[in-house]
Amino acid sequence: MTPEELRKLAESQEEARPAPRHRIKICVAAGCLSAGSDRVRDALQNEVTRRGLENECEVQGVGCLGLCTMGPLMLVEPDGVMYQNVTESDAAAIVESLGKKPVEQLVCPSDMSFFTKQYKIVLENSGVIDPEKIEDYIARDGYTALARVLEDMSPQDVIDEITRSGLRGRGGAGYPTGLKWSTVAKAGGTRKFVICNADEGDPGAFMDRSVLESDPHRVLEGMAIAAYAVGASQGYLYVRAEYPLAVKRLRTAIRQAERLGLLGNNICGTTFSFHVDIRLGAGAFVCGEETALIASIEGKRGQPRPRPPYPAEYGLWGYPTLINNVETFANIAPIIRNGGDWFASIGTEKSKGTKVFALAGRVKNTGLIEVPMGITLREIIFDIGGGIPDGHRFKAVQTGGPSGGCIPEQYLDMPVDYESLAKVGSIMGSGGMIVMDETSCMVDVAKFFMDFCVSESCGKCVPCRVGTVQMYNILNRITSGEATMEDLALLEELCDMVKYTSLCGLGQTAPNPVLSTLQYFRDEYVAHIVDKQCPAGVCQMRQ
Amino acid sequence: MNQPVRVKTLKIDDRDVSGREDETILEIARQNGIFIPTLCNLQGLTPIGACRLCLVEIKGVSRLLPACVTRVEEGMEVYTQSERLQKYRRMVLELLFSERNHICSVCVVNGHCELQSMAQVLGMTHVSVPYRFPRLPVDASHERFVVDHNRCILCTRCVRVCDEIEGAHTWDVMGRGIDSRVITDLNQAWGESETCTSCGKCVNVCPTGALFEKGKPVSERLKKRQFLPYLTMMREERR
Amino acid sequence: MSKKRIATVWLDGCSGCHMSFLDMDERLVELFQQADLVYSPLVDLKEFPEGVDITLVEGAVSSEEDLHKIQMVRERTKILVSFGDCAVTGNVPSMRNPFGVNAVLQRAYLENVTLHPQVPREVVPALIEKARPVHEVVKVDVFIPGCPPSAQTIFLVLSDLLADRMPDMAMLTRFGA
Ligand SMILES: Cc1cc2nc3c(=O)[nH]c(=O)nc-3n(C[C@H](O)[C@H](O)[C@H](O)COP(=O)(O)O)c2cc1C
Ligand code: SF4
Ligand code: SF4
Ligand code: SF4
Ligand code: SF4
Ligand code: SF4
Ligand code: FES
Numbered sequence: 001m002t003p004e005e006l007r008k009l010a011e012s013q014e015e016a017r018p019a020p021r022h023r024i025k026i027c028v029a030a031g032c033l034s035a036g037s038d039r040v041r042d043a044l045q046n047e048v049t050r051r052g053l054e055n056e057c058e059v060q061g062v063g064c065l066g067l068c069t070m071g072p073l074m075l076v077e078p079d080g081v082m083y084q085n086v087t088e089s090d091a092a093a094i095v096e097s098l099g100k101k102p103v104e105q106l107v108c109p110s111d112m113s114f115f116t117k118q119y120k121i122v123l124e125n126s127g128v129i130d131p132e133k134i135e136d137y138i139a140r141d142g143y144t145a146l147a148r149v150l151e152d153m154s155p156q157d158v159i160d161e162i163t164r165s166g167l168r169g170r171g172g173a174g175y176p177t178g179l180k181w182s183t184v185a186k187a188g189g190t191r192k193f194v195i196c197n198a199d200e201g202d203p204g205a206f207m208d209r210s211v212l213e214s215d216p217h218r219v220l221e222g223m224a225i226a227a228y229a230v231g232a233s234q235g236y237l238y239v240r241a242e243y244p245l246a247v248k249r250l251r252t253a254i255r256q257a258e259r260l261g262l263l264g265n266n267i268c269g270t271t272f273s274f275h276v277d278i279r280l281g282a283g284a285f286v287c288g289e290e291t292a293l294i295a296s297i298e299g300k301r302g303q304p305r306p307r308p309p310y311p312a313e314y315g316l317w318g319y320p321t322l323i324n325n326v327e328t329f330a331n332i333a334p335i336i337r338n339g340g341d342w343f344a345s346i347g348t349e350k351s352k353g354t355k356v357f358a359l360a361g362r363v364k365n366t367g368l369i370e371v372p373m374g375i376t377l378r379e380i381i382f383d384i385g386g387g388i389p390d391g392h393r394f395k396a397v398q399t400g401g402p403s404g405g406c407i408p409e410q411y412l413d414m415p416v417d418y419e420s421l422a423k424v425g426s427i428m429g430s431g432g433m434i435v436m437d438e439t440s441c442m443v444d445v446a447k448f449f450m451d452f453c454v455s456e457s458c459g460k461c462v463p464c465r466v467g468t469v470q471m472y473n474i475l476n477r478i479t480s481g482e483a484t485m486e487d488l489a490l491l492e493e494l495c496d497m498v499k500y501t502s503l504c505g506l507g508q509t510a511p512n513p514v515l516s517t518l519q520y521f522r523d524e525y526v527a528h529i530v531d532k533q534c535p536a537g538v539c540q541m542r543q
Numbered sequence: 544m545n546q547p548v549r550v551k552t553l554k555i556d557d558r559d560v561s562g563r564e565d566e567t568i569l570e571i572a573r574q575n576g577i578f579i580p581t582l583c584n585l586q587g588l589t590p591i592g593a594c595r596l597c598l599v600e601i602k603g604v605s606r607l608l609p610a611c612v613t614r615v616e617e618g619m620e621v622y623t624q625s626e627r628l629q630k631y632r633r634m635v636l637e638l639l640f641s642e643r644n645h646i647c648s649v650c651v652v653n654g655h656c657e658l659q660s661m662a663q664v665l666g667m668t669h670v671s672v673p674y675r676f677p678r679l680p681v682d683a684s685h686e687r688f689v690v691d692h693n694r695c696i697l698c699t700r701c702v703r704v705c706d707e708i709e710g711a712h713t714w715d716v717m718g719r720g721i722d723s724r725v726i727t728d729l730n731q732a733w734g735e736s737e738t739c740t741s742c743g744k745c746v747n748v749c750p751t752g753a754l755f756e757k758g759k760p761v762s763e764r765l766k767k768r769q770f771l772p773y774l775t776m777m778r779e780e781r782r
Numbered sequence: 783m784s785k786k787r788i789a790t791v792w793l794d795g796c797s798g799c800h801m802s803f804l805d806m807d808e809r810l811v812e813l814f815q816q817a818d819l820v821y822s823p824l825v826d827l828k829e830f831p832e833g834v835d836i837t838l839v840e841g842a843v844s845s846e847e848d849l850h851k852i853q854m855v856r857e858r859t860k861i862l863v864s865f866g867d868c869a870v871t872g873n874v875p876s877m878r879n880p881f882g883v884n885a886v887l888q889r890a891y892l893e894n895v896t897l898h899p900q901v902p903r904e905v906v907p908a909l910i911e912k913a914r915p916v917h918e919v920v921k922v923d924v925f926i927p928g929c930p931p932s933a934q935t936i937f938l939v940l941s942d943l944l945a946d947r948m949p950d951m952a953m954l955t956r957f958g959a
């Protein structure tokens with residue numbers, strides 16, 4: 001397919017599908033699916049058929065609409081009405097109401113700040129297109145960035161554009177993407193690889209899953225552009241085995257793209273070829289670490305190795321390898337389409353663009369959100385999240401999962417960007433955001449994450465393998481009222497040692513939840529130790 | 544055609560030293576009589592940077608780097624003995640002693656053990672973290688050798704020597720985190736292993752009393768490692 | 783200058799460390815010109831006195847009785863010395879720890895006994911769940927590893943302590959011997 005044909009196809013898509021009068025878009029991403037949205041979709045379809053409205057109304061399964069707690073969620077167009085908590089028995093009433101007054105008791109107010117304060121780039125197609133139809137993606141300018149790149153940009157042009165955009169890796173560390181690409185591009189040799197890291201293993205995180213389930217082509221397009229820029233012809237998508245729906249949709253997407261000549265040999269009729277294969281993750285959090293991931297693809301035990309050398313020089317099977325996160329790749333096509341300067345105009349000085357977060361915990365609206373960098377935590381939690389429910393008080397927000405920290409109230413007006421979060425002892429991480437109120441015990445929270453690190457430590461290096469267990473045991477003694485102030489001192493020494501001596505990011509960041517809660521909530525630790533009391537009333541003290 | 548090997552000059556503990564670009568900080572330190580403690584590393588086996596004893600400070604680099612895998616670079620300024628490093632190294636040892644059951648007084652390698660002597664050399668007089676006292680098995684099914692998991696520090700020297708030198712790949716590591724354990728074949732008894740050639744290399748490279756030969760008095764349990772550099776040299780030449 | 787008051791106590795150990803102490807032979811005379819031995823299993827005194835300058839503790843903390851004793855000793859001592867591997871690491875007494883108290887009592891008093899097998903409930907003090915090194919129970923100031931530490935090591939450590947110096951244990955001895 002040439003770029004010209006692509007444009008034609010996009011247009012013919014529009015024509016071939018004369019917009020039906022009504023379109024019902026029901027979310028069939030994992031959250032709503034688990035609430036039975038597939039049955040609701042079928043019930044709606046049956047209802048439409050029963051009334052003989054097939055030409056009037058189309059029922060379409062789409063990706064995540066964001067407000068997952070209220071699922072199954074659906075959107076009726078062109079009325080622009082959103083319904084929440086829909087069940088099969090609502091199907092008749094909904095179809096009946098088309099073009100008339102909406103079904104009052106099901107309406108989800110879509111003018112709420114949950115929707116208006118968001119800014120969608122990565123999720124622009126989520127909930128809009130059918131993820132299993134490449135035509136839907138193409139109709140929304142899909143693959144035009146790839147076509148443009150192949151048509152009139154040199155690899156260096158592409159890298160320059162990405163560099164100009166200021167995009168930084170969304171997998172956690174925030175490494176400048178343009179710089180990484182240019183390192184791989186400069187590395188010698190003819191064999192290179194592009195890997196998409198979709199091993200998302202933080203507890204509670206589902207940003208990447210949602211992108212893959214709702215808009216898989218966006219990731220493939222980003223990977224193909226990257227491959228062109230760095231000079232690779234083979235790519236791997238390393239996906240958690242626990243994401244069967246994402247895998248299924250990716251398989252479909254790859255097949256469709258290959259059929260249209262947008263992946264595979266001689267893409268868009270050029271000499272550029274790029275093949276993508278899926279590899280299923282071994283189910284360990286540490287396999288998301290880039291060197292462990294590479295080892296896992298090579299069929300070895302998924303354990304990190306010391307860096308340098310970095311994968312950019314010495315990666316998969318020893319060849320230069322570009323490895324980026326799902327969300328990073330999902331930003332590429334829009335940057336090429338709209339220009340690096342456009343992207344750089346969103347966000348803060350050092351953190352450009354948007355970030356997707358999985359908002360969870362003690363807020364009214366939980367779900368998947370995309371916000372411009374630089375938005376304050378207060379806006380996220382109180383405007384988008386709708387504040388703390390049931391008259392409780394905000395206490396802290398945890399970002400970055402087991403590698404991050406707890407941020408207290410005094411920093412609520414801080415902008416969300418890489419540097420600010422790091423300054424207060426947390427990290428951007430991959431996008432987990434858990435809000436806590438006064439019913440959460442901070443020691444207990446720290447213990448929860450340490451427990452996670454203990455069970456996810458790969459066991460290769462001593463500080464992480466044994467140190468995390470020792471730290472967990474101390475936290476356990478603290479929460480059961482058996483610890484002394486000497487134990488607390490030992491805990492702090494271990495935090496310092498594990499942080500600076502561990503081999504990979506897992507161990508190096510494992511102490512962060514403890515360090516940040518100690519920094520802001522030390523009195524809670526002391527209350528457990530000295531007064532044998534849990535101020536939040538969570539921990540059971542052994543007398 | 545052979546590329547010329549470049550030589551790099553650097554400083555270790557304020558001493559001017561030099562080394563080939565493909566040599567590690569550890570190798571150059573040793574050539575110059577500068578002591579950097581190690582446990583997982585053994586000359587002749589692929590270094591893995593796992594025990595973290597050999598961490599050093601490099602001026603201008605915020606992270607501590609393992610000397611056993613870090614290549615020398617021009618102008619590097621390496622520090623190997625800061626207070627902080629010494630404290631971390633003692634803590635690494637303390638964690639290792641606390642992890643399993645090390646009762647030196649009754650151990651088969653008492654007096655010939657690298658972990659034990661490292662504790663002495665690095666001035667670790669006691670273990671400040673609580674001992675875990677896990678319950679671990681001993682496998683004496685092999686006709687000549689025994690593996691005692693109570694003494695294993697998971698350095699994987701056995702795994703590497705058996706794979707890289709003997710080519711048998713009998714050893715592997717099973718489980719993860721604190722539950723990691725070395726296993727023979729698919730976690731079968733060593734005595735039933737079909738891959739083990741009984742060459743004894745793993746026993747000789749094991750730094751502790753985790754692998755030992757049956758029926759020898761403690762005084763003769765000196766491990767013989769001289770074969771390693773020789774074997775690797777021969778292999779390199781054959782390539 | 784008044785003489786320093788030294789004591790030695792014996793918890794769960796084999797007395798080997800005390801034997802090594804006696805191996806100092808004639809150097810004992812030298813030491814006890816500067817110090818008095820105010821309590822020890824080697825001398826016949828009932829009550830552990832107050833105001834002891836230096837106490838050497840042999841053995842791990844294994845029973846309720848050890849627990850009470852070491853707490854009392856700690857209160858009455860300025861410089862507490864973990865003396866030998868049993869005190870420093872738990873050593874041989876800790877070998878029971880992975881198995882739990884019950885399994886050990888079963889094996890010792892029932893399975894391996896042919897005549898009147900029964901677990902003693904009186905006379906023998908109750909074992910605590912795990913035999914612990916002394917510093918896991920009370921604060922310890924100086925550690926002398928070794929099973930047993932050599933007479934020479936003990937002499938050097940005591941000489942230093944008597945001269946109000948903290949001994950540098952690093953190269954003096956190692957675990958095990
Ligand atoms: C323990 C650990 C787990 C990680 N898990 C993930 C993951 O699930 N997904 C991901 O994209 N990056 C993960 N990373 C970060 C990757 O190593 C790597 O930095 C990232 O994929 C690079 O992509 P980026 O530059 O686009 O962020 C993890 C790192 C560590 C240390
Ligand atoms: S830090 Fe933890 S996860 Fe990383 S290599 Fe070490 S043991 Fe494995
Ligand atoms: S292996 Fe070494 S450190 Fe462990 S008990 Fe034996 S001698 Fe001691
Ligand atoms: S004896 Fe030789 S073959 Fe057998 S496990 Fe050891 S190294 Fe491998
Ligand atoms: S058995 Fe010995 S060589 Fe093998 S991992 Fe354990 S300590 Fe290392
Ligand atoms: S350390 Fe050794 S000599 Fe001393 S009491 Fe314990 S077993 Fe006996
Ligand atoms: S999964 Fe349906 S709205 Fe997120």
Ligand code: FES
Nearest residue numbers: 584592594595611
């Ligand atoms: S010797 Fe370098 S990490 Fe073990």
